[in-house]
Structure formats: C-alpha cells, structure tokens
Amino acid sequence: MxxxxxxxxxxxxxxxxxxxxxxxxxxxxxxxxxxxxxxxxxxxxxxxxxxxxxxxxxxxxxxxxxxxxxxxxxxxxxxxxxxxxxxxxxxxxxxxxxxxxxxxxxxxxxxxxxxxxxxxxxxxxxxxxxxxxxxxxxxxxxxxxxxxxxxxxxxxxxxxxxxxxxxxxxxxxxxxxxxxxxxxGLEQLIMREVDGMFEITGRLTPEHGAPVKVAIEALVSAEMRATRDDPRDGTADSDAPRRSVVQMHADALVRLCEHALGCSQTDLPLQGAAVIVRIDHDNLINGTGYATIDGITAPVSVATARRMAAAGEIISCVLDGTGQILDWGRTRRLFSRNQRLALLERDGGCAMCGVPPGHVKVHHIRWWARDAGPTDLANGVCLCESCHHRIHDNGWEIRIDGIGISAKVWFIPPPHVDPARTPRLGGRAKYDYAA
Structure with missing residues (x-):
C-alpha cells in the first residue's frame, strides 16, 4: 500500500x-x-x-x-x-x-x-x-x-x-x-580531450595527494579572502561571472603549472617545455580564423590565441601564409624578478582594478608575438586575469607616460564605452593622495 x-x-x-x-x-x-x-x-x-x-x-x-x-x-x-x-x-x-x-x-x-x-x-x-x-x-x-x-x-x-x-x-x-x-599501484592520472575540453581524472595516495590538495586549497582560500576583503565597491569585476569553488580549483591547478613552467629556479626537468600556440599571422592581426595548440586536438579562437600570446608563460608560433615561422619568441620572454618588483611598485597590484599583487601577472603591452614587444619596464603592466581578458577582448588600450616606477599607467576605453576615449588613470597613482 x-x-x-x-x-x-x-x-x-x-x-x-x-x-x-x-x-x-x-x-x-x-x-x-x-x-x-x-x-x-x-x-x-x-x-x-x-x-x-x-x-x-x-x-x-x-x-x-x-x-x-x-x-x-x-x-x-x-x-x-x-x-x-x-x-x-x-x-x-x-x-x-x-x-x-x-x-x-x-x-x-x-x-x-x-x-x-x-x-x-x-x-x-x-x-x-x-x-x-x-x-x-x-x-x-x-x-x-x-x-x-x-x-x-x-x-x-x-x-x-x-x-x-x-x-x-x-x-x-x-x-x-x-x-x-x-x-x-592504483595511482593514476588520465588526461584526455572530451567535447573540446581537456578532462583530467586521477587517483593519488595520501602521500602524493596531500601537497596537491594543500597547494590548490591555499590558492583558492587566498582568492576567496581577496574577494571577501576587497575594500572597493565591487564594480570593477561586476561584468565577470563569479567563479564557483570547483572552477577556482581548476584555476589554481592552471596557475601552479604556469608557475612551474615559468620559474627559472625550479629543479624540475622543465627546460625547453613550453606551450606552443600556432596561428597564421594574418589571422592574428585581423582576428579571423582560429589557432591550434601543440598537443591539443581542439582548435581555439583567435581571442584565446591572443590572450595566450600575450601571457608570459606561452610561446607563440606565428606563421605567414605559407606556414613559415615569422617569430619564435626572443631571448627573454619572461619579465625578471626585479622587473616584476619594480612594476608592482609602480602599479601596486592590478593596474586596472587594484587587486593585491598576489593575484596579478606581468603582461606585455605590445604583445610578445603579434607586435614583437620587448620585455622591458616601458612595455610591462601588472594585470589580474579578469582585467587582462577584459582589455584584450573589449578593445581597451594601455599607455605608459614617464619612465620607471614613477611612470603613470593610462587605460584608454574603446569607443563603445566612451566615444571620446578619455584616458583613465590606473596603477598606484590612481589611489595616491595629491595635496
């Protein structure tokens, strides 16, 4: 019944x-x-x-x-x-x-x-x-x-x-x-492509799983604290969707691997290991077509290729119409530790939204691959991942006035945001009190 x-x-x-x-x-x-x-x-x-x-x-x-x-x-x-x-x-x-x-x-x-x-x-x-x-x-x-x-x-x-x-x-x-x-004997890590995504599943012993868990959770906790304690009004990232905890776990794993690839002092055998993004030069300039990543089957959009080409941890391989290599990186593609410290002193964190230094990377203003941008202070800016994407996806421009750590960073909005394209002050100078 x-x-x-x-x-x-x-x-x-x-x-x-x-x-x-x-x-x-x-x-x-x-x-x-x-x-x-x-x-x-x-x-x-x-x-x-x-x-x-x-x-x-x-x-x-x-x-x-x-x-x-x-x-x-x-x-x-x-x-x-x-x-x-x-x-x-x-x-x-x-x-x-x-x-x-x-x-x-x-x-x-x-x-x-x-x-x-x-x-x-x-x-x-x-x-x-x-x-x-x-x-x-x-x-x-x-x-x-x-x-x-x-x-x-x-x-x-x-x-x-x-x-x-x-x-x-x-x-x-x-x-x-x-x-x-x-x-x-049951430990394993399986990496495969599924429906255009990169799927990772694995099993680790407590001995091997503990450092992975602690490192990822430390990054996620820091991100959550920064969001909770941010004294700003919260409008800087209002157009960016809030990441869930599991998405933040994925972000943390990516950041750890990016750090390992870009670290010059690691004892890991990563010499020569790099992510290679391949795109036709005309497509990169005009925003047409698509790009591929060595070792990954699924193609990526030009917008993604541009973001990856602008990131210090990625080497881009730009090809002409016949597939010949035009630019395969330069002698120094990463900003040095001293350069990063100087830029953080100038920018105070993310030069656009002001999040703390722990959440930013140093990016080339003139892109490493597309524009043959040099790795020097006048061509570097500190940006968080959200602002980095916003700038490249929405047509913002960056201008540096001055020399060294006393220089000022200006963000120039695209016409659809401000028809007059009035520059907006960024970096530490934005918050300095001028008597």
Missing part, C-alpha cells in the same frame, strides 16, 4: 516543522531499513543453494536471492547483496542444536533496531569489522563495534567514512603500510 503525504503542503511548513517532519521521515526510513535487512536475510536463508529448485528465489523465477530482492526494490544486485549481508550479521543466529544465539554484531543490530543507523551505514561498519577480524581479535572487534555503533548515528556517510578509516588503522595498525603499497 502506497504511503500518502497527509499533512499540509510542505511549502507551508515553518522552518521548525519542516525540520521535524524531515527527521520523522528519516527515522521511519531507518526503521524500514532494519526490517528490510531482516527480511533480506530470511529470503537468503530460504534460498540457500542446497535447496535446489525448491529455493524461494528459484520458485519465484529468480536465479538467486539478491536478484529477487533487487528486482522487488528496484535497486542493484550489489545493494541487495549488502542488505543481505547486514541482515545476516545482525539477525539472531540459530545454532545446530536449534537454540538461538545473539547476532554476530549485536551492537550494530541494536543501533539498527533503535533506528540509529541506516542499512548503508551498518553495512560499512560490518565490512570494516569483518575484514580485520582475524588480525584484530575478538576483544578489539567488540570494543570497536560498540564505539562505532555509538558514534555513527547522526553522521553522514562521508563523515562515517572518515571515522571508519581511523577505526581501521586502530584495529589493524600493521596493515597500514601494506595498504599504502597496494594503493601506490
């Missing part, structure tokens, strides 16, 4: 009533889980292989009990097998003498009957306990089971997994190293 919602419309419930109703239904689900586990165990008992064609599952037209349970519940056979396992581990046992004995895992059984655990949580606990039972010993297993059954209620499955990982190490400390060795 189908259960029917008989209360008021969910949208009309107060916050406290909504939470209370949700908790009541979740408790009912846990109670059903406990009953279903016992029913699954009994179905499995009546479908034992030794019963042959007379087993319950076969008389109902199924190959085995998990197939029967999965079809009835609309779940996978794996879920049905786990439900059977929970039921068998928490149901009272019948001895050969015919007498009843306690369940194999009485503490988990009690938590199930009290609606403190879901079948999924109970199965996870039972799986850990059974796997290390021989090595840990009966007493340690009983202590761990009691502790887990008491701590698990109220935890999400993600939180329970963290608890089980520590319980596993406590029960079987000698197994930690062998499990690490096994996991090292």
């Amino acid at each position: 189908r259960a029917v919602w008989s209360g008021p419309d969910a949208a009309s419930l107060s916050d406290s009533d909504l939470v209370a109703v949700n908790e009541r239904y979740c408790r009912m689900q846990r109670m059903l889980d406990a009953d279903r586990a016992q029913l699954a165990a009994e179905i499995a008992r009546r479908s034992r292989p030794e019963l042959g064609p007379g087993s319950l599952a076969k008389t109902q037209g199924f190959r085995n009990p998990t197939a029967l349970i999965a079809a009835t519940a609309g779940t996978s056979t794996g879920d049905a097998a786990r439900l059977v396992k929970v039921g068998e581990a928490t149901a009272p046992r019948q001895l050969l003498s015919g007498e009843k004995a306690p369940a194999r895992h009485p503490h988990v059984a009690a938590a199930l009957q009290e609606a403190g655990l879901t079948a999924q949580a109970a199965g996870a606990i039972i799986g850990i306990l059974d796997r290390v039972a021989l090595r840990a010993g009966h007493e340690a297993i009983e202590v761990a089971e009691k502790t887990l059954a008491e701590q698990a209620p109220g935890l999400s499955m993600d939180q329970l997994h963290r608890l089980l990982v520590h319980a596993d190490a406590w029960l079987d400390p000698d197994g930690v190293a062998p499990r690490e060795d096994e996991k090292r």
Whole structure:
C-alpha cells in the first residue's frame, strides 16, 4: 500500500516543522531499513543453494536471492547483496542444536533496531569489522563495534567514512603500510580531450595527494579572502561571472603549472617545455580564423590565441601564409624578478582594478608575438586575469607616460564605452593622495 503525504503542503511548513517532519521521515526510513535487512536475510536463508529448485528465489523465477530482492526494490544486485549481508550479521543466529544465539554484531543490530543507523551505514561498519577480524581479535572487534555503533548515528556517510578509516588503522595498525603499497599501484592520472575540453581524472595516495590538495586549497582560500576583503565597491569585476569553488580549483591547478613552467629556479626537468600556440599571422592581426595548440586536438579562437600570446608563460608560433615561422619568441620572454618588483611598485597590484599583487601577472603591452614587444619596464603592466581578458577582448588600450616606477599607467576605453576615449588613470597613482 502506497504511503500518502497527509499533512499540509510542505511549502507551508515553518522552518521548525519542516525540520521535524524531515527527521520523522528519516527515522521511519531507518526503521524500514532494519526490517528490510531482516527480511533480506530470511529470503537468503530460504534460498540457500542446497535447496535446489525448491529455493524461494528459484520458485519465484529468480536465479538467486539478491536478484529477487533487487528486482522487488528496484535497486542493484550489489545493494541487495549488502542488505543481505547486514541482515545476516545482525539477525539472531540459530545454532545446530536449534537454540538461538545473539547476532554476530549485536551492537550494530541494536543501533539498527533503535533506528540509529541506516542499512548503508551498518553495512560499512560490518565490512570494516569483518575484514580485520582475524588480525584484530575478538576483544578489539567488540570494543570497536560498540564505539562505532555509538558514534555513527547522526553522521553522514562521508563523515562515517572518515571515522571508519581511523577505526581501521586502530584495529589493524600493521596493515597500514601494506595498504599504502597496494594503493601506490592504483595511482593514476588520465588526461584526455572530451567535447573540446581537456578532462583530467586521477587517483593519488595520501602521500602524493596531500601537497596537491594543500597547494590548490591555499590558492583558492587566498582568492576567496581577496574577494571577501576587497575594500572597493565591487564594480570593477561586476561584468565577470563569479567563479564557483570547483572552477577556482581548476584555476589554481592552471596557475601552479604556469608557475612551474615559468620559474627559472625550479629543479624540475622543465627546460625547453613550453606551450606552443600556432596561428597564421594574418589571422592574428585581423582576428579571423582560429589557432591550434601543440598537443591539443581542439582548435581555439583567435581571442584565446591572443590572450595566450600575450601571457608570459606561452610561446607563440606565428606563421605567414605559407606556414613559415615569422617569430619564435626572443631571448627573454619572461619579465625578471626585479622587473616584476619594480612594476608592482609602480602599479601596486592590478593596474586596472587594484587587486593585491598576489593575484596579478606581468603582461606585455605590445604583445610578445603579434607586435614583437620587448620585455622591458616601458612595455610591462601588472594585470589580474579578469582585467587582462577584459582589455584584450573589449578593445581597451594601455599607455605608459614617464619612465620607471614613477611612470603613470593610462587605460584608454574603446569607443563603445566612451566615444571620446578619455584616458583613465590606473596603477598606484590612481589611489595616491595629491595635496
């Protein structure tokens, strides 16, 4: 018989009533889980292989009990097998003498009957306990089971997994190293192109995953702090969509790799490693056609090629109509550390929007590839990624008046922004107080 919602419309419930109703239904689900586990165990008992064609599952037209349970519940056979396992581990046992004995895992059984655990949580606990039972010993297993059954209620499955990982190490400390060795053999990083995107998936051991996680999260945290603490009115980037956390993770990974490629003091064997962007010279000048990147199948737009050509970490390969190389970089394509410090002193961060120095790169005003721009102070400007894209995509121009760190940076808007194209002061001078 189908259960029917008989209360008021969910949208009309107060916050406290909504939470209370949700908790009541979740408790009912846990109670059903406990009953279903016992029913699954009994179905499995009546479908034992030794019963042959007379087993319950076969008389109902199924190959085995998990197939029967999965079809009835609309779940996978794996879920049905786990439900059977929970039921068998928490149901009272019948001895050969015919007498009843306690369940194999009485503490988990009690938590199930009290609606403190879901079948999924109970199965996870039972799986850990059974796997290390021989090595840990009966007493340690009983202590761990009691502790887990008491701590698990109220935890999400993600939180329970963290608890089980520590319980596993406590029960079987000698197994930690062998499990690490096994996991090292499962490490992998897969890079492939899918639908015009570059897809990266991988698995790392804790030893190798920790520095990756810490580095990426540090960059994301700094970005979020800068956004939160920015004293400006927030209009500078109002036309740029807000990046989600997972998108910021991707940005951080890109920044780390760009830094490694551009760092002259790294001990990594990256000499000669560079991103090569290929585009016809006329297309680069006129904004027509498309570009390609060495090692990547999918073409990129001219706008993307221009941004990449203007970035210090990219070498562009500009070809004429016959495919001959016109410009393959110069002796020095990256601004030096001292040049960067001088430009940061002049610009104070992003010369256009003012974000802190930690979020900017030094870019060529006259582009490295298209304009054969030199790598000197008069041709450098500090820009964040958002302003860099805005300038190149929307037709802004940059002018430097003066020499060295006392020079002033001016941003000249395109006609559609300001028909008069009145220069706008940028850099540190924009915020200096002139008495």
